[in-house]
Amino acid sequence: MTITEQRTKPAKPSVRSQSLGVSGIRKIFERAQSIRDVIRLEIGEPDFQTPENIKEAARQAITSGRTKYTPGAGMIELRKAIADKLQSENKIHYEPIEIVVAAGATSALNLSMLAAIDPGEEVLIPNPGWATYAYAISIAGGVPIEYKLDRRRDYAFDKDYVNSLVTNKTRAILINSPNNPTGSIFTERDLYAIAELSLERGLTVISDEVYEKFLYDHAPGEVSPCIGSLPDMKERTIVVNSFSKTYAMTGWRVGYVASSAPLADAMAKVNTAANSCVSQISQIAALEALTGPQNSVKEMISVYKERRSVIVKRLNEINGFECPLPKGAFYAFPNITGTGLSSFDLAMKILETGHVATVPGSSFGSEGEGYVRLSYSNSTQNIEVAMDRISKLF
Ligand SMILES: Cc1ncc(COP(=O)(O)O)c(C=O)c1O
Structure with a gap:
């Protein structure tokens, strides 16, 4: 290879780095960036602020x-x-x-x-x-x-x-x-x-x-x-x-x-x-x-608990969704096979048409197919609006 060719050739990524796939979450996340009024239920991080102390x-x-x-x-x-x-x-x-x-x-x-x-x-x-x-x-x-x-x-x-x-x-x-x-x-x-x-x-x-x-x-x-x-x-x-x-x-x-x-x-x-x-x-x-004091942790957990009830109740009212009550973390993981869609198609439909971002269950392995993950680290008000939007689609 000539020096001129070398100059224009970008450095090659390692085989190791190439083996890391782009997760389904990332794809949804990127698409969600370009939708103005999207409600973010795909996110895996607390919506609370770090406690003041x-x-x-x-x-x-x-x-x-x-x-x-x-x-x-x-x-x-x-x-x-x-x-x-x-x-x-x-x-x-x-x-x-x-x-x-x-x-x-x-x-x-x-x-x-x-x-x-x-x-x-x-x-x-x-x-x-x-x-x-x-x-x-x-x-x-x-x-x-x-x-x-x-x-x-x-x-x-x-x-x-x-x-x-x-x-x-x-x-x-x-x-x-x-x-x-x-x-x-x-x-x-x-x-x-x-x-x-x-x-x-x-x-x-x-x-x-x-x-x-x-x-x-x-x-x-x-x-x-x-x-x-x-x-x-x-x-x-x-x-x-x-x-x-x-x-x-x-x-x-x-x-x-x-x-x-x-x-x-x-x-x-x-x-x-x-x-x-x-x-x-x-x-x-x-x-x-x-x-330091631990009261903010207890307060956050009690808010998550309230949101859990809201999201699970609302998801079970949607045609084709079946959602057990999750015991922990801050995710609902309903079975969506009743909608007739794959988890990726469903997550895309909800995003593109309903402007609600979720994660296809298939991003978490083959056993996640037929499910979708919705995070309830978002306000109850946003969760209610998101559920209204999803209900209208089904
Ligand atoms: C199960 C699990 N483990 C680890 C992490 C990573 O957390 P951290 O921000 O501490 O790297 C996450 C983040 O979503 C997670 O869901």
């Missing part, structure tokens, strides 16, 4: 010049506060050296895969499940293998079936409860079955708990049980969590991963190499989130 802690961090690098694993004060939270709420004892602060759960998942999975090893992921899991595994050179959740049994875990998917290359199983997109939660029985499978087959459990506080039929303040608290499971579990959803802090990019000291050390190395550290300002804000 957290913002104030960040302002003070800036004013006092706490704007520097921190250790790659995160500020020790924050890691201690996370260890305290895991002890008091999740009943697992961690030393701060077993905790790594990451840029949200997304980064925590990437660190987990890069530190715990070798190229060619398989990781079991839920179907339906969050599309990004497969990407994090692929980036690390691992192989995502989907396991179906049983939709007829409220997306329960079927141990015998998942056991049949385990090969000599399977290294880990990823779980997500409360689940995005279904809003279902694993029962204690499910968690014991997963723990048994992990012990019998030598699998690491990667537990994505970002929606742990989004539970609507539990006592206020109660969290979803953590698999790491079951007998012999702490050493086998990697807990992934984030400040994004609980404290309405998606843009601050702060989350964490709790595991064993050797894995945490490996993740800290990866984090240092890839990011140096999470912004100190965000870490100070996260420390305030954990140690």
